[in-house]
Amino acid sequence: MTARTVRGAARATVAAALITGVAACSTPGTGAAGAAGADSVVVGIATEPESLSPLLGYGKDGNSKIFDGLLTHDADMKLKPALAEALPDVSADGRTYSFTLRRGVKFSDGAPFSAKDVVFTYRTILDPATNNASRTELDAIESVEAKGEDTVVFTLKYPYAPFAERTVLPIAPEHIAGGQDVNSGDFTTRPVGTGPYVLTGWSKGEKLSFKANPGHWGGEPAVKKLTMAVIKDDDVRATRLRSGELDGAILPPNLAKGFAKDPARRTYAARTFDYRNVTLPTHHKVTGDLAVRQALDIAVDRTAMVDKLLEGAGRPAYGPVPTGSPWFAAGTERPHDLDRARRILDDAGWKTGEDGIRAKDGVRASFPLWYTSGDKIRQDHALAFASDAKKAGIEVRTEAGTWEVIEPRMRTEAVLAGGGSPADPDFDQYLLLTSSLGGDGFNNMAWYDDPAVDAALAEGRRSADPAIRKAAYDTVQRRLAENPGYVFLTHIDHLYVVNDRWDGLGTQVEPHDHGLGAGPWWNVENWKPRQKQK
């Protein structure tokens, strides 16, 4: 039956059914139907990708289900081979990366995968005519060449230690994607890849359906059917989870709490690099003053924010690197110390005025703080920050706006920002703190400028020696504690509630941006149905 005949028939009959009330009685038990079958999984997600084409940026951080990258991440975010046979050979100067490809891999349409697909994917993304907003991430690439069927060699413009982390991006088939408009062709909505799942349907705004790829090089997944229902509203998502239509969903802390005592479901709190911070623009008379920056950094009560705003689902943040990461520089934690904050301001000559707000040389200790309207978590953080700052005698005027309103003001006014990329310390810190990137798009919004940090960041990305890199990023974090360019507030856990029906679940350390691959279903291809039930 075609969609059109269904539609026509439905239109006529349903109208009649509605009037007589027949339809209401004829559909019993739909509640459990969605979640039926131990080998099918239905999860609720909040946002859907605009496109499923890796050429336009889909799945660039790996784990895209439909596609594989040359490399991928394990549960601890360590790199492991995927379409490549092994981790790359890196030349001594750090500028040449050679990958040997896995043999016998096929795309889900049966066509063999080879080095030319890899070259096609990277060259297409690097082409300025391709509308890929993440192209900047591949800036280091000078050229990519195929050497025979199964070897790909990347040559970089400069030594770039974290480059291998970029090669998790999905590989598109040249024989399909190469023959159409890369920005609007069929491939953007009907992708074909080598991944563990094959897209069977995408009803935009409703759901994405996948079936297991029997020919996957890693073996056919035990979960045969995977559906991602797109449900923007948090409450509706929670409701559909409770009604049994969903097997799992991402939920905000307050709604996840409602499932805490449910014996049939488990709550997973994924650790993240997802931070919220306040930019302290160097071009503003108040936030540009070192004493003010230091005072604000210790005047904020991060623990209270985690407890009250995040209901405990998060951790205090002292920099882009979360305290639990091996890259975190131990000893850079700054406890909440309002008295010291006041002393720093007193010593620097910021005198308290009659209204409780300080001033120095006629400059009132007051600045605006913007947050994106409609984002409740950012709003809460902004208000809490303002209230903490006030206790130290600094007035923070919170204002809501869209990025269009905020962007022209970023040079001089503070912004409640967010971000976080777990793969490599270079990814967040280089963009946030390098002085030459001040005001470049959304990079280094605070126009942070610290020569010691610049030098350490350059060393961190060029050296291949992990010990040297660790020392470099320790320097950055210690400098950031002495001369804060941002006040980092919290790292936010992502909460997921999932039916307790499978074995093999867990979460990865997640980035700020959670795509389809994040959440406990990041490794759904490895789940096994639990034998006892069903």
Added chain:
Amino acid sequence: MARMAGRRTLSAAPVLLAVTFGVFALAALSPFDPVKAYAGTAGLTASQAELDQLRTNLGADRPLTARWWDWLTSALTGDLGTSTVMRQPVTDVITERVGWSALLAACAFTAAVLAGTALGVLAARRAGGALDRAVSALAYTLEAAPVFWPALLAIWLFSVRLGALPSGGLTDAGSDTVTFAQVASHLVLPALVLGASQLPWFFLYVRQGVADALGEDPVRGARARGLAEHRILLGHALRSGMLPMLTLIGSRVPELITGALLVETVFSWPGIAAATVQAATAVDFPLLAALTVLATAAVLAGNLLSDLLYGLADPRVGFDG
């Protein structure tokens, strides 16, 4: 009658033309930036050079009139352009979605008109009676409630408490094939909610119209001739009481479209209304213009329909031509 329909259709052309230009002008004036919307979160780590390149690729730096003219000339040849927010041709976006929206709206509208009329007649028959008071109170409440509120309430009651109906989507989330039974059961709640949001208008108009008619001379004459009560009610009172409602049918179309917008979002219904919101916030000129033309055409057709119905129902009212 045919002449009126013809003339209205002709006059629709300049209206539609003006509306598309208005959409382009408003979108260009809006604070939303198409490049930022296109880039999404990736834009927050992109370099300025990359964002500038994207702006050129998307044609977002071209003047408003040039973009409108390009869109218009290619639209007239049948090419509606490419939607930047959906990353696919506008015609694909519309054909995939418009049927589901039309189905939802038609069911809701039919339910609202029929139930509203029936309840209106019953309430008018015993004005001030228990039924009248109960339904009127409910109608005023529904009229005041934002449509997403009854929508959430319906999900809570029918899906969560009773488990009788699915709470969203076109089919069960786990089911891939679009079957009649699936769509029918998933349609019930959104159609009922959307219908219920329209019902108060029809109910209140019919109730007032019929109640007024019951007090008029023709009805008193019919009563005096000893006609059966149901013939008086349906043959006389309803016929003249319906007149204001027929005008209402057409004028409710815009409300129906905005109502569908919220209902489609709450119920994850893959219709055109949800796409409209996305197109607007992403300043997706081609999609937004095409959808606005559709909505305008629906409103114009609605007005024409109500005028035609009015003319048919009351012979004293001529067609304007």
